[in-house]
Amino acid sequence: MTLGIADNREVPEHLRQQAAQLRAELARHNHAYYVQDAPSIPDADYDQLFRQLQLLEQQYPALATADSPTCRVGAQPSREFAQVRHALAMLSLANAFDDGDVVAFDKRMMDALQHEAVEYAVEPKFDGLAISLRYEHGIFVQAATRGDGSTGEDVTANIRTVRSIPLRLFGEQPPAVLEVRGEVLMFKADFDALNARQRAAEQKEFANPRNAAAGSLRQLDSRVTAQRALRFFCYGVGVLEGAPMPATHAALLDWFGELGLPVCDLRATASGADGLLAYFHRLGALRAALPYEIDGVVYKLNRLDEQQQLGFVSRAPRFAVAHKFPAQEASTVVLDIEVQVGRTGAITPVARLAPVAVGGVIVTNATLHNEDEVRRKDIRIGDAVIVRRAGDVIPEVVANIPERRPADARQFVMPAVCPVCASAIVKPEGEVVARCGGGWIKCPAQRKGGLMHFASRRAIDIEGLGEQLIEQLVDKHIVTTAADLYKLGLGSLVALERMADKSAQNIVAALEKSKQTTLARFIYALGIRHVGESTAKALALHFGNLDAVIAAASHVLDPDAPSHLEQVDDIGPVVAKSIAQYFLDPLNLEMVAQLRACGLHWPEQAGTARPPLPQAGKNFVLTGTLPNLSRDQAQAMIEAEGGKVTASVSKKTSYVVAGEDAGSKLARAQELGIPLLDEAGLLALLKNSGAA
Numbered sequence: 001m002t003l004g005i006a007d008n009r010e011v012p013e014h015l016r017q018q019a020a021q022l023r024a025e026l027a028r029h030n031h032a033y034y035v036q037d038a039p040s041i042p043d044a045d046y047d048q049l050f051r052q053l054q055l056l057e058q059q060y061p062a063l064a065t066a067d068s069p070t071c072r073v074g075a076q077p078s079r080e081f082a083q084v085r086h087a088l089a090m091l092s093l094a095n096a097f098d099d100g101d102v103v104a105f106d107k108r109m110m111d112a113l114q115h116e117a118v119e120y121a122v123e124p125k126f127d128g129l130a131i132s133l134r135y136e137h138g139i140f141v142q143a144a145t146r147g148d149g150s151t152g153e154d155v156t157a158n159i160r161t162v163r164s165i166p167l168r169l170f171g172e173q174p175p176a177v178l179e180v181r182g183e184v185l186m187f188k189a190d191f192d193a194l195n196a197r198q199r200a201a202e203q204k205e206f207a208n209p210r211n212a213a214a215g216s217l218r219q220l221d222s223r224v225t226a227q228r229a230l231r232f233f234c235y236g237v238g239v240l241e242g243a244p245m246p247a248t249h250a251a252l253l254d255w256f257g258e259l260g261l262p263v264c265d266l267r268a269t270a271s272g273a274d275g276l277l278a279y280f281h282r283l284g285a286l287r288a289a290l291p292y293e294i295d296g297v298v299y300k301l302n303r304l305d306e307q308q309q310l311g312f313v314s315r316a317p318r319f320a321v322a323h324k325f326p327a328q329e330a331s332t333v334v335l336d337i338e339v340q341v342g343r344t345g346a347i348t349p350v351a352r353l354a355p356v357a358v359g360g361v362i363v364t365n366a367t368l369h370n371e372d373e374v375r376r377k378d379i380r381i382g383d384a385v386i387v388r389r390a391g392d393v394i395p396e397v398v399a400n401i402p403e404r405r406p407a408d409a410r411q412f413v414m415p416a417v418c419p420v421c422a423s424a425i426v427k428p429e430g431e432v433v434a435r436c437g438g439g440w441i442k443c444p445a446q447r448k449g450g451l452m453h454f455a456s457r458r459a460i461d462i463e464g465l466g467e468q469l470i471e472q473l474v475d476k477h478i479v480t481t482a483a484d485l486y487k488l489g490l491g492s493l494v495a496l497e498r499m500a501d502k503s504a505q506n507i508v509a510a511l512e513k514s515k516q517t518t519l520a521r522f523i524y525a526l527g528i529r530h531v532g533e534s535t536a537k538a539l540a541l542h543f544g545n546l547d548a549v550i551a552a553a554s555h556v557l558d559p560d561a562p563s564h565l566e567q568v569d570d571i572g573p574v575v576a577k578s579i580a581q582y583f584l585d586p587l588n589l590e591m592v593a594q595l596r597a598c599g600l601h602w603p604e605q606a607g608t609a610r611p612p613l614p615q616a617g618k619n620f621v622l623t624g625t626l627p628n629l630s631r632d633q634a635q636a637m638i639e640a641e642g643g644k645v646t647a648s649v650s651k652k653t654s655y656v657v658a659g660e661d662a663g664s665k666l667a668r669a670q671e672l673g674i675p676l677l678d679e680a681g682l683l684a685l686l687k688n689s690g691a692a
């Protein structure tokens with residue numbers, strides 16, 4: 001199926017085959033990355049395959065197909081969403097709020113089916129938007145929102161950009177028609193990243209991942225949706241023609257998985273009310289650690305013939321129920337706003353609250369994140385506010401309740417000096433977070449935070465070395481750096497308050513045990529700003545040993561050297577600079593050396609690092625018409641050498657390549673003093689660096 005672009009050029013057969021192969025290969029890697037969460041090739045190799053296909057399709061528009069991954073970048077904006085009438089209504093679910101409701105549901109099922117025990121399919125209730133996808137002969141043709149259940153909106157162009165949704169189903173004999181029902185959602189990490197981008201662009205932030213998913217899906221310009229990381233999980237079927245309907249809901253979802261559709265691996269089966277409640281509690285315990293939001297679990301009769309037999313009441317099926325988790329929000333009053341100092345010196349305003357139960361836990365403190373956030377949400381001392389708790393995450397103040405603001409509510413004022421070490425509080429230009437300028441040498445709060453992080457379970461994992469012990473060790477000046485921990489003897493430990501001989505022995509043993517670690521844990525434990533667990537893992541994998549990381553860091557601040565650190569997945573200039581700053585500080589290097597001297601060790605490996613491409617980290621802007629090279633050719637040559645082509649000229653631009661009729665970009669480059677290249681200059685630069 002072509003996309004309707006007129007093209008008279010005949011496509012040579014070998015190119016047709018090459019395009020089909022590239023599409024299949026890209027679809028496979030896409031599935032591995034977005035559905036199986038197990039990337040099968042490096043991002044750069046994927047990009048190269050994608051670009052090859054894009055170039056082929058540009059040269060021969062007749063090669064473009066509706067299932068090509070190149071369609072995922074979005075299309076021209078539309079004026080409005082067309083209406084789609086659902087062939088089978090999209091239903092909503094009845095709710096259960098407590099154990100009694102679940103027992104009553106199970107009893108209704110037993111009575112209706114005349115069974116002693118009923119088998120259910122159980123799955124998370126995703127906090128997203130219901131959607132119906134239509135495949136004809138295995139090709140994705142339409143997506144519609146739920147709307148009022150009978151008629152929804154056509155969001156096909158937007159859904160095409162959701163990478164976990166296959167544009168072609170796997171398998172040789174796909175059904176003639178398959179309508180898949182499920183939920184579009186945004187993962188928590190993608191939501192945080194989106195809001196960070198919105199903040200940086202001074203755009204409105206989204207209140208929660210559900211709103212972000214809805215806002216992203218309801219974009220008339222699907223190129224915007226393509227920039228938003230949306231996901232999808234299937235949970236049901238609409239029309240099915242040309243294939244037998246599986247016997248159970250569990251088998252239906254397994255089949256969807258085989259077709260390449262994303263299904264949630266927390267789905268299960270359970271028997272009777274006890275089985276349902278056990279699943280509810282299991283998922284309740286997992287909820288906070290899941291990468292996406294769920295607001296309950298769903299129970300359905302597993303056998304599809306039994307589902308049919310029970311039918312519907314108004315717009316909800318009798319055979320299913322959503323068991324909701326208790327509310328995670330409550331209202332209370334802000335008694336005061338104080339500030340806390342974190343391990344990187346970050347100053348966080350914290351609301352002290354009148355105690356309130358949220359989701360079964362009494363909350364007395366909630367974070368306000370930073371000063372801008374306090375202003376943006378307009379939270380004042382004395383305000384009535386809504387607080388939210390999501391699992392283990394620190395409770396946060398969501399909003400004030402304007403109609404309950406007292407006349408004497410007071411504004412929060414950021415202190416000028418650190419409440420712990422009295423060093424000046426600084427907020428660098430362009431940053432939202434204010435920091436204590438004392439560093440860990442001067443500020444005990446930063447020292448304690450850094451040690452807590454170092455000893456934490458996912459870092460060096462020193463069992464038993466908790467907050468109270470670290471408080472004492474720092475306050476009594478026994479420990480300053482992480483290396484000092486390994487110099488602690490039994491004698492200094494038993495002299496501490498509330499420290500029995502046995503506990504001291506346990507700590508010494510835990511310290512000894514912790515010496516054997518991994519490079520990724522060690523890097524993470526150092527607490528370098530912007531280096532979380534996944535960046536630490538990527539650094540360890542890429543470089544294989546610590547000396548190679550330190551050597552790479554030492555090049556970062558040299559503007560002429562290609563950045564070795566930026567070759568690592570997900571490391572950009574900001575993170576690279578932070579790593580460089582850390583390892584350029586002699587005090588940090590000394591601590592790392594001492595830790596190694598104290599016996600901390602890990603297996604060292606060869607690493608997967610390749611030498612950085614010569615133009616890595618360089619930004620090019622192309623303007624005007626070059627005499628021999630097309631824009632795409634010039635871009636491909638620059639990218640092959642690791643350079644990036646960007647649309648506008650800024651201080652970050654390394655070169656502007658100007659051809660005939662270059663316009664305002666050339667003038668801007670001259671204004672900023674950015675080096676200019678003509679085509680010959682570009683070719684010479686790339687030749688000297690190895691390409692062309």
Ligand code: 5U1
Pocket residue numbers: 091092093123124125126130235236298300317320
């Ligand atoms: N997980 C899940 N969510 N959810 C929502 N399953 C599920 N099933 C639904 C809905 C509306 O409806 C089917 C029972 C048709």
